[in-house]
Amino acid sequence: MKLYICEICGDAYIGEEKPTDCPFCGAKGNFIKLASEAKPIIEEKTPISELSKKNLMETLALETRANAIYLCMAGKAQEYKIQKMYKRLAKVELEHAVIATKLLGIAMPEIKVENCADTNEENFQKTIELEDHATEIYKKFASEASEDNIRKLFGALMQVEAGHIELIKNL
Ligand SMILES: [Fe+2]
Numbered sequence: 001m002k003l004y005i006c007e008i009c010g011d012a013y014i015g016e017e018k019p020t021d022c023p024f025c026g027a028k029g030n031f032i033k034l035a036s037e038a039k040p041i042i043e044e045k046t047p048i049s050e051l052s053k054k055n056l057m058e059t060l061a062l063e064t065r066a067n068a069i070y071l072c073m074a075g076k077a078q079e080y081k082i083q084k085m086y087k088r089l090a091k092v093e094l095e096h097a098v099i100a101t102k103l104l105g106i107a108m109p110e111i112k113v114e115n116c117a118d119t120n121e122e123n124f125q126k127t128i129e130l131e132d133h134a135t136e137i138y139k140k141f142a143s144e145a146s147e148d149n150i151r152k153l154f155g156a157l158m159q160v161e162a163g164h165i166e167l168i169k170n171l
Pocket residue numbers: 006007008009010011022023024025026027
């Protein structure tokens with residue numbers, strides 16, 4: 001068994017092989033390194049610009065909201081696999097929120113309950129809208145980041161959220 005660390009969320013993974021994507025934050029496999037070689041972005045103690053702080057605050061708001069919406073959708077889903085999918089999406093988005101709090105050095109805010117539709121069709125549509133918006137905004141945040149670690153984070157998140165759109169479209 002080997003120990004790997006995801007450079008985006010900083011979580012460790014134990015396994016024979018490196019996973020193709022981080023099981024916690026969903027980052028692509030190229031961000032997962034052997035523990036001895038990993039340089040997690042949250043460990044970089046370089047100061048963060050005001051613009052990146054603002055963008056991280058927006059990330060925190062967006063991700064906590066996505067978490068609450070996906071939990072609602074998990075509760076509404078009739079099919080077991082759809083319930084499970086939304087529970088996983090909720091956890092991944094919460095992990096993204098946690099990364100933002102760590103970089104900002106703040107506590108996790110209280111997450112407000114969100115509403116969602118009763119049918120899969122409407123919820124899938126809403127999911128694609130949310131993920132599309134997230135992908136676009138992270139692309140912008142990545143281009144605005146002057147810090148290497150923040151640019152790396154937004155680049156990775158952009159890929160994760162784009163992957164979620166693919167997941168829904170494949171259903
Ligand atoms: Fe990760």
